[in-house]
Amino acid sequence: MEAFTAAQIRAAEELLLAAGVPLMQRAAAALAREIRLLLPTDRPGRVLLLVGPGNNGGDALFAGAELAAGGTAVTVVSTSDRMHESGRVAAEAAGVRMLSPASPTDAAASVARNCDVVVDGILGTGTSSSPALRGRAREIVAALLPVLADDDAPVVVAVDLPSGVHPDDGSVPDPTVLCADVTVTFGACKTGLLIGPAADYAGRIVVVDIGLGPELDRVARGG
Template sequence: MTAEPLVAYSAAEIRAAEAPLLAAGEPLMQRAAAALARELWLLLPPDRPGSVLLLVGSGNNGGDALFAGAELAAAGVDVTVLPTADRMHEDGRAAIERSGARMLSAGTDPQAAASIASDCDVIVDGILGTGTSASPALRGRARDIVAAILPVLSRKKSPLVVAVDLPSGVHPDDGSVPDPTALAADLTVTFGACKTGLLLAPASHYVGRIAVVDIGIGPELARLTSSG
């Protein structure tokens, strides 16, 4: 059986579909994080707890990673959090701190981060999201960390990379990758619907397998696109 082609939407369409649900108090982040945690479980070794490194930016993708990581840590997975910005999602931070995960300093040396990455099973890229679509290239500390980790991924035995919603550094609409200092994912867990840019080169070379998870925005997306 041939798989049906993915239907893709722009970042603006996704945000417009989310807006009324968020205003109504729908737990979209909790749904996204739970789905991300399920996908991560499937990649961890079955015979031991496994280890996960979360690369966490300041936005909602970082929040998704934190909540998913908290669920894994509470179940016994060795979870390490590396902030790539000076701040992070506050509720997600509280959840990860309660879970007992290891929290690194935002000033952790990039080479130390690379050493940690080399010993883990999965790296979770929660650095940037669709809100950075105007200029998706990594900058500053986040770029330095990714640059240090990239050589780790070229080794014969390397951790898997899971992107939260989209790989950081790719444009969600036009698929551009303005700076090749970006983590190529083995799996991109994208929420609500596929983003158009994930299907376009060169971004399509960074996404790996795409898992679209339902967070409840489908009816609103259909209404918006049919009325447009």
């Protein structure tokens, strides 16, 4: 599998974003599609979104809005004081349930016990300089780890990469990381997902084409 660094992928994204290409919408639609494949077919699915402040959180929110519009029960736990604003608006308009930030740690564990899928949209490649989870995000993940260790635990889907792993060198500075069953990564595989110990947290890797190909090839060649 061909892989690229976070800097290379961001450079390609910036070129397309400057041209008005709707990369987040493409990523969110693909993420929703992959989550939908993991939901039960005999009843409405239940999804918990762990949403950080950046674009990965935005991807998760827009995907959650699409799922909710189709009848899936979607709940959001914010791992930060901020959320992607237009993603939040879209999610709320679609009927996504936003948990109160008063006790997000206990609430996340409680909701996760009754979910089919937990979506890790906490951090993205922009945190490569210091990927370890901190503060509220780390507390929430720590509370979820025992729930996800159960035999009947929900499936964990990572948005682009598991939060807390380094996208380039595969390091995991703090083991408080959700081990994904599926990582839906956008544009191209990140090098760190193929290197231990991060590879052990990535699960099955699904690379989603969002149109980066030509620009990414140009960036990788230094053109």
